[in-house]
Amino acid sequence: MSNALRDFLNQHPLGQANTDSEAICARFARAGAWEERYRELIQLGKQLPAIPAEWRGEEQELPGCESQVWLLAMQDTDGRWHFAADSQARIVRGLLAVVLAALNHQSAPHILSFDMEGYFDTLQLAKHLSPSRGNGLRAMVTAIRARVESAP
Template identity: 60%
Template sequence: MQPFGNTITDTEVRNLFAAAHGWEARYRELIKLAKQLPALDDADKIEANAIHGCESQAWLVSEQNTNGLWQLHCDSDARIVKGLMAVVLAALNNKTAAHIQAFDMEAYFAELQLLSHLSPSRGNGLRAVVAAIKQSCQ
């Protein structure tokens, strides 16, 4: 499975969102990112990989490679959630546990102007994705 983080970085996401004027343009970018995020195999969409706290169904599979970098794979049955996962993975995938734990997600989301346009439950779901990643990479 090709790690998503090898194809797009948080810097590229920042540039995409900086060029997207208005929420509708950012929403379109999220949908495009969702389409780039590889789907998990059905065999990985099990309770043990479920991310709890999302309204939608969401899953996380993580593994540490021989270099100590975490390979993160997420999927969701909702396009917008999958796009939000892509934004998170761009920042955290293929990084060390120390980098993942130290990365300031709230500042990243603020810079991208995401949270102010999400419903409270969707914002909580996004934070649940981040929490699940940080927990799995301890």
């Protein structure tokens, strides 16, 4: 892994203070109707750093998503996992941001035990997403957890 890629993953803002799952839940709680929550999702997607084209390949592409989605993952020497994800679809970028806020820069036990369904319920996402978007959202989480579980 190149130093540039390592730096990119380590410095990813989502999952850091003020952009973790608690902060996302607070943002969504302040938003009232679904339209406001949808705007929050789009704004979160805009905060998602774009993955440079040279780091987007078939190996990084996630299967099971309606839109193209790329995922980069790295475990550091302290056992924390660092991720970056990207998509060309605005709503998918927002959903990726929500997932990364909960799982990025975390330990394997946290990632594997985090209650994603409860988190999505708190954010009131599942009931407003199409079945294919909901499946894609779960595919993202499954892919992240699979990477963590397959690590030595």
